[in-house]
Structure formats: structure tokens, C-alpha cells
Amino acid sequence: MPDPHKIPPRTSATTTGLASPADGLDARLVVDRDRFRLDVTLTAAPGDVVALLGPNGAGKTTALRALAGLTPLTGGHLRLDGVDLERVPPESRPVGVVFQDYLLFPHLTALDNVAFGPRCRGVGKAEARAQATEWLERMGLAEHASAKPRRLSGGQAQRVALARALATRPRLLLLDEPLAALDARTRLEVRAQLRRHLAAFEAVAVLVTHDPLDAMVLADRLVVVEHGRIVQEGSPSDIARHPRTEYIAQLVGLNLYRGHADGHTVRLDTGPAIATTEDLTGPAFVAFPPGAVTLFRDRPTGSSARNLWRCEVAGLETHGDQIRAELTGELPLAADLTTVAAAELDLHPGAEVWAAVKATQTHAYPA
Structure with a gap:
């Protein structure tokens, strides 16, 4: 069986140029529901994996349900490989779905759960079971073919659900928080396996997740x-380096501010100016990681940092193997420091500190 930690290179119609303009996903999803309106445009070529990210209530699940045909559009269009899917009943669409809680049939074995998809497409029982056997082997689950869902671990159930979706040979694969129900250790293993299977998938995959790591590892493009x-779309590296909203900045772990740039200084819309190394003019964002912040209990003398602000500790929390301090004052920001440093500084809510950031550790870009 292939090593799940060796991720094969991705090839898609976007990079090979083999697909016609009609291939892939071309959608504008407009859904009106009470006081909420979804209006997003999604395009993807065969072989692409697109991740939908956003806070709770942003419309991610509504978009996924619209793509699956479970929520009707009130406007826009939905085309897959040049076919208008609005004219196709949901059960007849070449779409596979992997739900967050798997939704395996409890009375069927793993083999029959996977064979269910091909059977619904008109494949004979023997052939469907043969295809299911092959998919379970690909997923490393051949020895669990006769097991019912209650006897499967979370990771095994997730792989059975993925096999069931892929067994129908969909042209659009939808994954709704596929790793959310797994514990941390299982999530790491299954994420690597899922990445390998998506890398080999020749059609379009759309992933909905709230986890930035899942999105960064699994997707070619983030929306x-x-x-x-x-509010923003691009490659994982571009999104991580150039966040354009507070939500995205928190997602990728950056302090983000907006202001007006004049040379190597960005004067914030609300707050002080921040010195940067970039030379810009006009509306701009400036960002820096919490790890770039150095804290002092007394105003430092002789510091080489060009950015220095007086702040107050609003809260402290464990963040990985470090302590994250949330600060208010001249510039609200987050700072990461070691447990030893936090103890030496005697940090506690209400403590006054000075926060310093070198200009070389900031990153400014046009707004």
C-alpha cells in the first residue's frame, strides 16, 4: 500500500491545459433565506481542490448544499462539465458527498455501504460489490469489509464514507468538515491519507472546513x-501572507491592521503609526505574527525596535507550547511568549507592559 505520508504531486487541467473551457465547475450560487443572502461564485477545473472557509453562519454549508442540489438556488447558475445541473434531479447528478458525521447505513457492512453508490447508478450487485472491494483495498480497509459501522473507528468510518462517495466516480466531490469528528491523532493520519486520495482525484473537489490546517494541507485554492x-480567495500561501479581514488574520495567526501608507510608515485608521520595511503609498494593510512581539514591564532603552506601544494585558491563554497574551492600549494586539518569559515578566490581567516589534518583522501590502 502506498505510504500515506508521501503525497504525490498534483496535476490538474489548470496546469496541464488538457481540459476544454466547459470542463469543471462553473457556479454562481445565490440563495435567499429569511434575512440571509448567499451570493458566491465558484469555478474550478478538473483536478482542483477548493476549500470554503469562514466563520459560523458565513454560508459555507448553504453553498455546499446548493452544490449538492439539496438547497435550491434563487438565482445564479450551476454548471458542471458544461451541463446545467439545475435541470438534473439531485439523485441523478454526478456528485459525491462526504458528510461530517459520515451517515453510513448502520445495518449494512462496510462493503455494502460502499457498493450502495454504484447500485444506485444501475450497476449489478456482483459488479458493485467488486468495485466496493477494490475501493476498500485502496483505503486500506479490506480486512474490515464485513464490519458494520458500529465496529469501525472514526477514522475507518470516514474512509468508508469517502470510498462510498468515490465509488460512484463523481465529477464533483463535496466534503463537509470530513475530519471534524476525529481525535487529534487520528485526524493527522486521516488528513495525510485524504490528501493522497484528493491528489489522485481527476474531477473537482470542494471542501468545507473551519480548520485552517485542513484547508492549507488539502486544498489548492482557498475561498x-x-x-x-x-471576502478573499487565492492559494494557501497567498491567503496566509496577505490576509484582508480580521477573521482571516486570526485564522492564520497574524495581527492585522489597516491604514494609509506613506513611504515606510503606515498610519492606522484607528491607532498609531507602524514602521515597515516596504515602501508604499495609499491604503494599506500591515501584519505581523504574535511571535514577533517582545514584551517589557518597563519602557526599554536602547531597543532597536522602531515600533513601541504601551499596553495592558487583557487576558492570557495557553497557545500550543506558548502563552498568548491579548493586549489592549495604544495598539490592541496578540503576543506569544514562553511560559518562562511570562513568569519572569509576572504577567497577569491588568499588568502594564511595553510591546515592541521590529520594522523588519512587519509586512505591509496594498489594501
């Missing part, structure tokens, strides 16, 4: 949705 609208 960030807030309040039913796309």
Missing part, C-alpha cells in the same frame, strides 16, 4: 466567505 460573500 473565504463571510456574511454570504467572498
Whole structure:
């Protein structure tokens, strides 16, 4: 069986140029529901994996249900490989779905759960079971073919659900928080396996997740949705380096501010100016990681940092193997420091500190 930690290179129609303009996903999803309106445009070529990210209530699940045909559109369009899916009943669409809680049939074995998809497409029982056997082997689950869902671990159940979706040979694969129900150790293993299977998937995959690591590892392109609208999209590296909303900045772990740039200084819309190394003019964002912040209990003398602000500790929490301090004052920000440093500084809510950031550790870019 292939090593799940060796991720094969991805090839898609976007990079090979083999697909016609009609291939892949072309959708504008407009859904009106009470006081909420979803209006997002999604395009993807065969072989692409697109991740939808956003806070709770942003419209991610509504978009996924619209793609699956479970929620009707009130406007826009939905085309897959040049076919208008709005004219196709949901059960007849070439779409596979992996739900967050798997939704395996409890009375069927793993083999028959996977064979269910091909059977619904008109494949004979023997052939469907043969295909299911092959998919279970690909997923490393051949020895669990006769097991019912209650006897499977969370990771095994997730892989059975993925096999069931892929067994129908969908042209659009939808994954709704596929790793959310797994514990941390299982999540790491299954994420690597899922990445390998998605790398080999020749059609379009759309992943909905709230976990930035899942999105960064599994997707070629991120689409960030807030309040039913796309606020930013791009490659994982571009999103991580150039966040454009507070939600995205928190997602990728950056302090983010908006202001007006004049040379190597960005004067914030609300707050002080921040010195940067970039030379810009006009509306700009400036960002820096919490780890770039150095804290002092007394105003430092002789510090090389060009950015220095007087702040107050609003809260402290464990963040990985460090302590994250949330600060208010001249510039609200987050700072990461070791447990030893936090103890030496005697940090506690209400403590006054000075926060310093070197200009070389900031990153400014046009707004």
C-alpha cells in the first residue's frame, strides 16, 4: 500500500491545459433565506481542490448544499462539465458527498455501504460489490469489509464514507468538515491519507472546513466567505501572507491592521503609526505574527525596535507550547511568549507592559 505520508504531486487541467473551457465547475450560487443572502461564485477545473472557509453562519454549508442540489438556488447558475445541473434531479447528478458525521447505513457492512453508490447508478450487485472491494483495498480497509459501522473507528468510518462517495466516480466531490469528528491523532493520519486520495482525484473537489490546517494541507485554492460573500480567495500561501479581514488574520495567526501608507510608515485608521520595511503609498494593510512581539514591564532603552506601544494585558491563554497574551492600549494586539518569559515578566490581567516589534518583522501590502 502506498505510504500515506508521501503525497504525490498534483496535476490538474489548470496546469496541464488538457481540459476544454466547459470542463469543471462553473457556479454562481445565490440563495435567499429569511434575512440571509448567499451570493458566491465558484469555478474550478478538473483536478482542483477548493476549500470554503469562514466563520459560523458565513454560508459555507448553504453553498455546499446548493452544490449538492439539496438547497435550491434563487438565482445564479450551476454548471458542471458544461451541463446545467439545475435541470438534473439531485439523485441523478454526478456528485459525491462526504458528510461530517459520515451517515453510513448502520445495518449494512462496510462493503455494502460502499457498493450502495454504484447500485444506485444501475450497476449489478456482483459488479458493485467488486468495485466496493477494490475501493476498500485502496483505503486500506479490506480486512474490515464485513464490519458494520458500529465496529469501525472514526477514522475507518470516514474512509468508508469517502470510498462510498468515490465509488460512484463523481465529477464533483463535496466534503463537509470530513475530519471534524476525529481525535487529534487520528485526524493527522486521516488528513495525510485524504490528501493522497484528493491528489489522485481527476474531477473537482470542494471542501468545507473551519480548520485552517485542513484547508492549507488539502486544498489548492482557498475561498473565504463571510456574511454570504467572498471576502478573499487565492492559494494557501497567498491567503496566509496577505490576509484582508480580521477573521482571516486570526485564522492564520497574524495581527492585522489597516491604514494609509506613506513611504515606510503606515498610519492606522484607528491607532498609531507602524514602521515597515516596504515602501508604499495609499491604503494599506500591515501584519505581523504574535511571535514577533517582545514584551517589557518597563519602557526599554536602547531597543532597536522602531515600533513601541504601551499596553495592558487583557487576558492570557495557553497557545500550543506558548502563552498568548491579548493586549489592549495604544495598539490592541496578540503576543506569544514562553511560559518562562511570562513568569519572569509576572504577567497577569491588568499588568502594564511595553510591546515592541521590529520594522523588519512587519509586512505591509496594498489594501
